[in-house]
Amino acid sequence: MMQFQGWVERAAGADGVPVFVGLNAPFDWSFINYYFHYLLKSNPFGFAALDIKALYMGATESSWAGTRSSQMAAWLHPKSEGNHEALDDAQYPVELFRLIRAIRPFQQR
Template identity: 45%
Template sequence: MRRSSASTDNVGPMPQPEPAECFISVDVETAGPVPSLYSLLSIGACLVDRPEVSFYVELAPEHEAALPAALEVSKLSMEELAQDGTHPEVAMRQFAEWVDEVTPKGERPVFVGFNAAFDWMFVADYFERHLGRNPFGHAAVDIKAYYMGKAGSTLAQSSMSELSPRYLGGSALSHNALGDARDQAALFRAILADSGAAHDA
């Protein structure tokens, strides 16, 4: 049987190409493990490819609850933030405006985090409640998971204690949100460039 060539008469609109992606490294410091009970205290962000293009804000707490261990890590003070921190609605508006400003026209911003599940849930929650929109949409890239897929590693082998000696000269995270966002960006760039990660992890 002769196969007829496809007619172009009934072909619908051609699918539009996916927009290019603008990777943005994001880190947060919080008063505890979940946004329903504990406050988001600071946000740091930078472009993965240009970490000098950055954003930082400290937020006034929404809850009084705080875990001493969390505050010990971040060195942030609930009392000082209550007095001097930016109101959450204002902070999230500033963050969204920065994301919109630094994302090139025609591209879409992509949230990149190290253990993105933690940072993402606070940022997504605050965006939705205070702004009614999340400029990152509903997805994020987790550096740990990306490394696991590329290197064929276990979750334990994707920890910062394992990856920092290989990609960051052994430096530890500072737990300043902007400093950590920049370190995460450097780590992600290095993993992306490491063609051998899948073979010698």
């Protein structure tokens, strides 16, 4: 977890704010949060997460039932897929996230 925390801090940079992004982020974040607090007494992501499923809902006006990864894939046409291999399963939601962001570019404020 110390290595993970170091990576998060390096990736965010000195002026950045780490954001936990996940496909069903509330589920994944709860495990990450538990182990950061259990082992290091703090979580570099704080108490928030950005959920890819919710982002997809907003970007496509989908129903919650339409946010299963297979339904997102049918609409977004990612090149990768989740196949229960650790690296692939980590990269797949990143691709979905990028494809969703491309639907409606977000303005920085």
